[in-house]
Amino acid sequence: MKVLQTAIFLAVTGLTALAGLPATAEASDSNLRLTLVAPESSDFRARSRQGITTYRYTNRSGISSTTQWPPIFRIESRIAVGFVAQRSLDQEREALVVTDPDNCLNLASLLDDLGITSFDPACAGFAEDETYIEVQTEKNDTFGVFDNDTTGNDAIRARLIDDRFSDPAPRNTPYLRMFNGKIQTVGPKTGGRPDPFPRDTTNPKADELDGYGYGADDDLASLVLIANIGGARVFDEDFNLTPGVLRNMAGFVNTVSSEDLDGRGQTAVTAGMHILAGVFEPIAVLDASIDDPHYDYAIRVDSGKTVKFNTTEPFPPDAPGAANAFYDELLSQYYPARFAVRAVMVNGEAPDYIYDLDYDGKYTAKDVQLAGYELISNEIATNLTVTHENLLTDSPDSKCPPRTFIHGDLDGNMDRGVLPECILTSGASRTRRPPR
Numbered sequence: 001m002k003v004l005q006t007a008i009f010l011a012v013t014g015l016t017a018l019a020g021l022p023a024t025a026e027a028s029d030s031n032l033r034l035t036l037v038a039p040e041s042s043d044f045r046a047r048s049r050q051g052i053t054t055y056r057y058t059n060r061s062g063i064s065s066t067t068q069w070p071p072i073f074r075i076e077s078r079i080a081v082g083f084v085a086q087r088s089l090d091q092e093r094e095a096l097v098v099t100d101p102d103n104c105l106n107l108a109s110l111l112d113d114l115g116i117t118s119f120d121p122a123c124a125g126f127a128e129d130e131t132y133i134e135v136q137t138e139k140n141d142t143f144g145v146f147d148n149d150t151t152g153n154d155a156i157r158a159r160l161i162d163d164r165f166s167d168p169a170p171r172n173t174p175y176l177r178m179f180n181g182k183i184q185t186v187g188p189k190t191g192g193r194p195d196p197f198p199r200d201t202t203n204p205k206a207d208e209l210d211g212y213g214y215g216a217d218d219d220l221a222s223l224v225l226i227a228n229i230g231g232a233r234v235f236d237e238d239f240n241l242t243p244g245v246l247r248n249m250a251g252f253v254n255t256v257s258s259e260d261l262d263g264r265g266q267t268a269v270t271a272g273m274h275i276l277a278g279v280f281e282p283i284a285v286l287d288a289s290i291d292d293p294h295y296d297y298a299i300r301v302d303s304g305k306t307v308k309f310n311t312t313e314p315f316p317p318d319a320p321g322a323a324n325a326f327y328d329e330l331l332s333q334y335y336p337a338r339f340a341v342r343a344v345m346v347n348g349e350a351p352d353y354i355y356d357l358d359y360d361g362k363y364t365a366k367d368v369q370l371a372g373y374e375l376i377s378n379e380i381a382t383n384l385t386v387t388h389e390n391l392l393t394d395s396p397d398s399k400c401p402p403r404t405f406i407h408g409d410l411d412g413n414m415d416r417g418v419l420p421e422c423i424l425t426s427g428a429s430r431t432r433r434p435p436r
Contacts, residue, residue: 031079031098031131032345032377037072037270039064041382052365052375057382063336063435065389066281066402071273073223075133075345075377080267083135083258088114092151095132096258096269098376102129109348110134113155131347131376133222135269138211138256141219143189143276147211152218159352160213160251161191172214172352176285177237179409179416186406187231188252188278190214215251215352220271222376223250224350226363229339230281230404233302234353239285241303244356246363250343252279277403280386282337286330287410288417298410301334306410309333315420323420327401328391336387344368345377387435394431 034055041057048054081097084105093110104123107130111119118124136152147157162173162185173190175183190213211218214231225248226232232249234242252273259268273279287298295308313326344365350373354363357370365379388402401407401419409416 031077032133033076033266034343034345034377034380035074035076036343036380036382037074038070039382039384046378050366052369053378054365055378055380057380059382059384063385063387064275065392065432066386067275067277067389069275069386071275071341073271073343073380075269075271076262076266077268078266081130082267083260084119084132086111086114086116086119088116091154092136093134093153094136094151095134096267097130097132099131100129102126106130107132131374133269133345133347133376134220134349135222135256135258136219137258138219138254141211141254142274143210143212144191145210145212147209147218152211153221153349154218156216156221156251156349157209157211157218159215160211160218161209162213174231174233174235174283175237176239176406176408178406179414183237184406186278186283186404188276188281188403211251212254213251214247214249216248216350217250217253217256217271219256220250220253220269221349222345222347223253223271224248224344224346224354224365224368224373225250225253226342226354227280227339228363229337230283230302231278232280235303239300239303244359246354248350248352248354249279250350280339280341280384281402281404282334283404283406284334285406285408285410286419287408288419289409289413289415290411291413292411297330299330299333300410307333324390326420331388331391331402331405335391336385338383338385340381340383342379342381344375344379347374347376389432392432392435394433 036057039059039062041059042061043058045056046053047056077098079099081100083096085092085094091114093114095110104126105119106123106126106128107119108117108128134153141147159172173185174187176186178184191210217223226246227249228246232247234245234247253271254274255272257270262268282302284299284301290298290308292308296310298306298308300306311326311329313329315326342364346368351371354367355371356363357367365375369375407416407419
């Protein structure tokens with residue numbers, strides 16, 4: 001087996017000279033400092049509980065539209081050993097080694113699926129004592145764009161596709177069964193062959209191995225990103241919630257970059273996301289034909305209770321622009337949407353699912369630790385508010401239902417009714433004003 005082995009180490013003397021600088025809220029119980037660079041917060045507090053430090057970012061007045069906003073995470077270390085890379089045939093593994101107490105790079109867990117027993121053959125008999133984050137710099141991952149299959153973790157990349165037939169449950173992508181019996185993918189777009197075709201193992205490109213989807217990320221495999229909204233939740237094809245589990249949303253990271261040494265004497269990795277439709281967005285099922293003489297519509301949001309309502313705007317629209325107001329009223333039933341986000345770094349590869357193992361109804365770094373993963377950073381936590389762009393935009397066009405707005409049958413009468421046709425005119429202008 002042909003093996004190419006490289007390692008880059010930081011200058012120890014440079015780190016020693018800077019050791020006396022302030023730690024800038026460095027987490028005293030972790031090896032890495034994880035921060036949220038964007039969205040901007042209005043307040044910041046650090047809290048330690050059960051041996052885990054949490055950086056809580058308060059975002060009381062911030063509002064983002066459901067798409068085109070930038071979560072950015074920064075991972076910093078003053079003690080990092082260096083970046084390492086190992087290639088075997090056409091596959092490569094890279095990592096930032098944070099600690100190596102015996103000064104002998106084993107890293108067997110990073111390389112075991114490549115058939116390599118140790119990063120350094122001289123360390124093959126040593127116990128693996130390193131802590132590391134699996135990281136590969138990446139220019140841009142997005143849905144349907146074939147990813148470079150020689151870098152990053154190819155085993156993780158192979159799981160980041162649409163595959164309703166994956167085992168074991170829960171499935172790696174959320175689906176809903178429609179009133180006509182068809183199965184529809186819900187949530188954000190991710191790569192993969194459309195159902196009902198099975199995975200094509202002879203032609204990886206046919207499966208759109210784009211490195212973008214639900215689960216751990218192929219380029220920053222140590223990141224755990226938790227959110228309690230939309231497709232991040234686990235539910236069955238009838239929209240019933242599977243209690244006690246959420247999906248790791250780290251697979252929607254678009255870019256990963258690194259700094260060997262920044263101006264504060266730290267090694268750093270930055271992960272950026274460009275939020276597209278459905279990533280952090282509630283899923284709503286609307287029924288426009290219900291068997292109730294007092295109500296015209298019913299809606300069910302994020303597997304919650306079915307709520308019946310009437311609109312003040314008539315349908316069919318009886319005036320120019322009425323379709324806009326009609327859709328605005330439907331969207332206003334569940335926007336603005338507020339949700340919690342948490343993140344933490346673990347040693348090695350992160351899980352695809354986070355389970356509520358302390359049974360407190362929350363999903364935190366403590367649950368990740370209870371699942372057997374070693375936390376090597378502080379946790380970050382914030383609450384974010386999103387509202388749909390249609391509610392922020394003035395336009396003469398009819399408002400198209402968003403990707404997470406599902407027209408379905410909620411009362412089982414095999415009739416979902418009708419909604420206005422979405423017709424976009426050419427040359428229409430739009431104005432989006434900052435919400436006040």
